[in-house]
Amino acid sequence: MYQSKILMAAPKKSPLLNRRIREQIIESSFFFAAITSILVMVLIFYFLIHESFSAFMEVGIFNLLFGQKWHSAGNIFGMAPIIVGSTMVTLLALIINIFVGVPLAIYLSELAGPRIRSVLKPAIELLAGVPSIVYGFLGVLILVVYLEKSFDMLTGRSILAGSILLGIMFIPALTTICEDALRAVPKEFKEGSLALGATRWQTVRRVTLPAASSGIISAVVLNVGNIIGETMAALLVVGNVARLPSPIFDVFDQSAIFTSVIAGEMGEVPHGSMHYHALFAVGFVLLVIVTVLNISADFVRAAIKKKFGEY
Amino acid sequence: MKKIKPVPLASIVVALFLLISSLYYLLIQSEEIPLVPFWMGGLLVCTVLISASALALNRNADDRTRVVWTRGRFLPLAADLVYFLAVFLLVFSGRIRPDLEFEFLGLSAVFTYDLVLPFLVLLASFLVIKDSINLLYGYSTRGREVLVFSMVRLSAVFTLLLLGGIISIILYKGIGAISWEFLTQPHFRLGQEGGISTCIEGSFWLVMGAMLISAPLGVGAAIYLNEYSKRTGLKRIVTIAVGCLNGVPSVVYGLFGLAFLVATFGISLLSGSIILGLMNLPTIILTSQEALKSVPNSLREGSVALGATKWQTVWKVVIPSALPGVLTGMIIGVARAAGETAPIMWTAVTFSATPVHMFYGVIPDVTQPVNNLCYHLLNLIYFLGAWDVETKAWGTALVLLALVLIINMVAILVRNHYRKKISW
Numbered sequence: 001m002y003q004s005k006i007l008m009a010a011p012k013k014s015p016l017l018n019r020r021i022r023e024q025i026i027e028s029s030f031f032f033a034a035i036t037s038i039l040v041m042v043l044i045f046y047f048l049i050h051e052s053f054s055a056f057m058e059v060g061i062f063n064l065l066f067g068q069k070w071h072s073a074g075n076i077f078g079m080a081p082i083i084v085g086s087t088m089v090t091l092l093a094l095i096i097n098i099f100v101g102v103p104l105a106i107y108l109s110e111l112a113g114p115r116i117r118s119v120l121k122p123a124i125e126l127l128a129g130v131p132s133i134v135y136g137f138l139g140v141l142i143l144v145v146y147l148e149k150s151f152d153m154l155t156g157r158s159i160l161a162g163s164i165l166l167g168i169m170f171i172p173a174l175t176t177i178c179e180d181a182l183r184a185v186p187k188e189f190k191e192g193s194l195a196l197g198a199t200r201w202q203t204v205r206r207v208t209l210p211a212a213s214s215g216i217i218s219a220v221v222l223n224v225g226n227i228i229g230e231t232m233a234a235l236l237v238v239g240n241v242a243r244l245p246s247p248i249f250d251v252f253d254q255s256a257i258f259t260s261v262i263a264g265e266m267g268e269v270p271h272g273s274m275h276y277h278a279l280f281a282v283g284f285v286l287l288v289i290v291t292v293l294n295i296s297a298d299f300v301r302a303a304i305k306k307k308f309g310e311y
Numbered sequence: 312m313k314k315i316k317p318v319p320l321a322s323i324v325v326a327l328f329l330l331i332s333s334l335y336y337l338l339i340q341s342e343e344i345p346l347v348p349f350w351m352g353g354l355l356v357c358t359v360l361i362s363a364s365a366l367a368l369n370r371n372a373d374d375r376t377r378v379v380w381t382r383g384r385f386l387p388l389a390a391d392l393v394y395f396l397a398v399f400l401l402v403f404s405g406r407i408r409p410d411l412e413f414e415f416l417g418l419s420a421v422f423t424y425d426l427v428l429p430f431l432v433l434l435a436s437f438l439v440i441k442d443s444i445n446l447l448y449g450y451s452t453r454g455r456e457v458l459v460f461s462m463v464r465l466s467a468v469f470t471l472l473l474l475g476g477i478i479s480i481i482l483y484k485g486i487g488a489i490s491w492e493f494l495t496q497p498h499f500r501l502g503q504e505g506g507i508s509t510c511i512e513g514s515f516w517l518v519m520g521a522m523l524i525s526a527p528l529g530v531g532a533a534i535y536l537n538e539y540s541k542r543t544g545l546k547r548i549v550t551i552a553v554g555c556l557n558g559v560p561s562v563v564y565g566l567f568g569l570a571f572l573v574a575t576f577g578i579s580l581l582s583g584s585i586i587l588g589l590m591n592l593p594t595i596i597l598t599s600q601e602a603l604k605s606v607p608n609s610l611r612e613g614s615v616a617l618g619a620t621k622w623q624t625v626w627k628v629v630i631p632s633a634l635p636g637v638l639t640g641m642i643i644g645v646a647r648a649a650g651e652t653a654p655i656m657w658t659a660v661t662f663s664a665t666p667v668h669m670f671y672g673v674i675p676d677v678t679q680p681v682n683n684l685c686y687h688l689l690n691l692i693y694f695l696g697a698w699d700v701e702t703k704a705w706g707t708a709l710v711l712l713a714l715v716l717i718i719n720m721v722a723i724l725v726r727n728h729y730r731k732k733i734s735w
Contacts (some may be wrong), residue, residue, distance in 0.1 A: 019620060026622045027539055033531030034540070037596065038552045040589050044559065047570040103466040111460060112467075120471070122723050127474045129643075129719040130712060131650030133685045137692055137708050138477060141701075150340045151420035152412075171470060201456035222558065229560025231653040232685075236692060252420035259562045263653055266569070283566040287559065294558040295551070 048284040055277035064281055070242035070256070072265060077278040079285065081242045085255035086228060089162045089238060092251065093227050096167025098220065101174035108175070109182035110204055121179075128172035136236035139165040144237055153252055157239035160251045165237050166227050174223050181215025182208060214304035221297035225290045231259040240264045258286040318367070319443040322360040325353045326439035333432040340425050342409070350432050351399055357439045358395045361388075364446045378449050388445075391438045398431050407431075478716075481709050488706025497664035502691050502700050507707055509664045513580075513681030514649055514714075516667055517659060520584025520677070521591055521648040526641055528588075529595030533637075536596075537603040538625055557593035561653040564590045568658035580667070581677040583659020590654055591644040598643065602636020603629065635729035642722035650715045652685035660686040684711045 056064055059077050067078015104124075108117060143165055148156030185208050193203040209216070239254030242261055246253070256264075262279050269275045332346050365388060368378050378384075401407045411424040441458060448454025493506040532549070540546045568586035576582045606629050614624040630637075661680040668676040688711060691704040 023620055023622050027535075030531045030535035030539055033528045034535035034545075034549050036528050037532060037556055037592055038549060040592065041552045041556055043571065044563065044567045047567055048563070051566075051570045100466050100470055103463040104470050107463045107467040111463065120467075122720075122727075123471075123474075125723060126716055126719050127477075129646050129650065129715055130477070131652075131685060131715055133650070133652045133688050134481070134708050134712050135477075137688060137704065138480070140692055140695070142480070146340070150423075150426050152423060153420055168473060172474075175470075199452050199456040201459045202452060225558045229558070229562070231560065231562040232689065247417050249416075250418050252418050259560060259653070262562050262566065263656065266566070266657060280566060280570070283563050287563050290558050290560055290563075291555050294555050298551070298554065 044287065048280055048287055052277055052281035052284045055274065055281040058274065059278070064278070065285070068244065070261070072269075072275050072278075075274055077274070077281075079282060081244045082256055082258055082261055082282065084244055084248070085159065085238070085242070086257040088159050088245075088249075088251065089166065089234070089255070089257050090224060090227050092159070092163030093166035093170070094220070094224060096164060097170050097174055097223060097227070100167075101171045102178055102216065104171065104175045105178035105182055106204060108179045110200070110208070124172045124175055128176060130169075132169065132230060133232045135165060135169050136233040139233055139237040151252060155239065155254065157237055157254055158252050159238060159245065159255045162234050162238035162255070162257070163251070165233050166230055169230065169233060170223050170226050173226060174219055177219035177222070178212075178216050181212040181219065184215065185211040214301045217304060218297040218301040221293055221300055225293040225297075228257075228286065228293075229259060229290055231263050235260040235263045258282055258289075262286075316364065316447055318360050318364040319447040322357045322364075322439055322443045323447075325357050325360075326436045326443065329353050329357075329432055329436035329439070333429040333436060336425070337429040337433060342425055344425065344428065347402065347428070350428075351402055354395050354399050354432070354435060357435075358392055358399075361439065361442050361446065362392060364443075368446060368449065384445075384450055388442055391442055394438065395435055398435055402428070478712070481705065481712055485705040485707075485709025485712075488702045489709065493703075493706055494710075497666065498687070498703075499664060501694060501698055502662075502687065502703055503698055505664070507684065507687060507703075507710060509666050509682040510684045510687045510707070511710070512667050513660070513665075514684045516580060516675050516681060517583050517587060517655065517683060518645055518648045520580060521587035522641065522645060524585060524588030525591040525595050525644060529592050529640075529644075530599050530637060532592075532596045533599035533603055534625060534629075537600055538629060539621070553593045553596050556589075557597065559590075561590065561651055564654040565656055565658065568654060573658055577678065578658060578661070578680045579678045580659060580675060580681050583655040583681070583683075584677070586654045586658050587648045587651060590651065591648055594644050594647060595640050598640025599633070599637045602633040602640070605636065606632045635725060639722045639726045642718055642725065646715045646718040646722070649718065650685065650711070652683075652689055655683060656686060656689075659683070662686070662690050684714075 055077065059067070064077055064079060065083075066080050067076070068080050069076045069078050070081050071077075108120060108124075112120060139161060144156035144161050146156070147153060147158065147161050189207050189211055190203050193207040194200070198206070234257055238257055238260050240256050240260045241254040242256035243254075245251075245255060262283055265275070266279050269279065329350060333350070336344050336346070407424065407428055409424050411427065412421055414421055440461075444458045444461070445454050448457065490506075494511070495508050496506040497509045498505040498507060532553075536546055536549060564586055568582055572582040572585055576585075610628050610632060611624055614628040615621075619627065659680060660683045662682070665680065665682060667681055668679055670676060684707060688704060688707045691700045691707060694700045695704065
């Protein structure tokens with residue numbers, strides 16, 4: 001829009017030509033930087049497909065995805081236990097996450113005074129940066145020990161431990177995005193509701209939350225991706241035993257999730273073995289799930305915005 | 312309705328006692344609970360108080376303030392009262408004894424006395440508070456608001472205690488391990504002795520390498536997207552790709568590095584830096600884009616009107632104005648790269664103490680594997696049962712946490728400082 005048209009009409013030729021060439025070079029190097037991320041995404045997909053291809057071929061796609069047993073010593077690779085474990089850990093963690101994270105966001109955006117907010121908000125942002133290995137360390141030394149003692153379990157490493165830890169870990173991430181979404185709701189909406197005689201809670205529930213729902217739901221979807229993809233903390237507390245829990249809803253049983261299987265077993269496998277390729281296949285499934293979640297978070301946001309209208 | 316009703320208030324006070332004490336015993340899991348008679352007394356008192364205030368609810372009411380006992384109000388209240396009495400009777404009749412143990416639905420957990428009883432009392436205390444507040448406000452919408460908002464406040468307090476607890480316990484346990492030797496010596500005997508100097512060094516160079524890769528690429532991409540790009544199609548694809556990259560789990564980056572880089576560069580500082588750099592790319596692109604977007608168009612137009620070229624405008628006008636935002640993004644990127652373990656586990660690190668070899672004292676040898684704080688901590692966690700490394704592990708965790716939190720804090724301070732200062 002604000003491209004200089006003067007350049008074209010300028011009489012002197014040589015310095016301006018240099019100038020234009022220089023501009024071209026700079027622009028194309030920026031262009032290269034911009035397409036790097038596309039390139040990286042493509043490369044990640046390429047390498048994961050490439051390395052997992054032989055596993056899918058030799059084990060069979062159906063057997064690999066839904067086989068009941070993951071037994072690396074016997075070269076039996078079926079992802080059903082991992083998928084079940086991941087689903088349970090993610091769902092439970094999400095429940096904990098939402099039940100604490102969303103009220104906290106409501107507190108920050110609606111109830112807290114400016115002074116409390118100015119302390120609390122940076123503190124929560126800060127906590128989003130605590131490295132996952134530190135959470136894992138605390139999980140091993142505190143959470144696992146506590147669960148072991150209070151439920152008299154053989155080992156405290158369990159689906160429950162994993163989901164509690166992951167649920168707590170991602171509270172700051174959820175709260176930050178939800179609070180932004182709640183704050184983006186125009187003041188007029190709330191004032192209109194209050195002026196009609198609604199209490200503050202009625203306003204929050206019937207006006208602010210629905211109006212911010214696009215942001216909140218996409219934050220939740222993104223958080224599902226975060227929880228599924230979290231590695232170090234989960235690796236240390238879920239027990240990393242890939243078998244179906246019996247009975248299937250036994251949250252006190254040890255389990256394995258996508259990331260923990262990869263991180264726990266990749267260090268020991270010989271390069272190029274079937275186990276190696278099977279682990280890449282697990283990574284590929286994880287990548288597909290997370291990518292689908294990410295793209296759908298975008299669509300959810302767009303769809304809900306369409307329904308409620310822009311503001 | 313201005314009159315304060317003392318009866319529901321009294322039951323709230325009793326319930327708070329039940330809440331705090333049962334939470335305490337739930338947490339410490341003691342075999343003996345000396346408070347049980349008090350809990351039972353409290354439950355009984357609450358039952359009586361709540362029934363009394365429910366009966367007296369419509370006593371002095373005229374038609375306007377009369378509370379109608381709909382099914383939605385009466386049934387939950389009755390159920391709660393039955394629950395309180397049931398808990399009381401179960402304990403009183405000795406069904407819930409100190410030697411209670413039962414398994415349930417084949418779950419691999421045993422539910423014992425010191426878990427079950429505090430949990431039942433905790434639940435009861437929540438119900439008492441709910442009913443008392445409802446009765447206190449005569450089941451009005453105002454009562455509902457008070458109820459919900461006190462729950463919301465409770466969740467805020469809970470989070471704060473939890474997250475504050477995480478930091479203070481690491482500080483408390485880790486501070487004992489910190490000494491000058493710990494920070495300046497390499498570890499030996501599997502991390503049981505010595506310090507973490509090589510790990511700090513290795514982490515530093517990995518993060519530096521990562522920033523060298525991600526900062527130019529990330530800021531460049533953001534500039535292209537915000538300043539140059541006219542093709543909306545390309546812009547959209549790049550935006551989607553950045554969003555996806557942002558969500559790619561760190562362990563997948565590790566796999567990618569293993570397949571892509573280790574074959575070429577081996578397990579080395581270079582491979583690790585590239586992987587961490589690529590992982591940081593979306594963070595830096597997104598934050599830089601935010602910063603560039605906030606620079607008003609009038610500045611660009613002014614510069615172009617003076618005859619500056621596009622690049623001159625970007626370099627002399629846009630970048631300086633967006634610098635604080637861009638810097639914040641980079642600092643956050645540094646903190647993220649310093650705290651990641653999974654991407655470098657198979658691509659860059661080794662456990663045995665190896666100082667970074669330097670050429671001419673300044674240029675690190677990028678073809679060698681390095682030590683890393685996160686990976687060191689991971690190994691110490693694996694060794695916990697077998698060797699005496701717990702103190703060292705707490706110390707390492709403290710150093711790592713402190714580094715990451717300080718870097719993040721700097722980012723937040725920079726942002727807040729400039730947010731106040733700059734006004735267009």
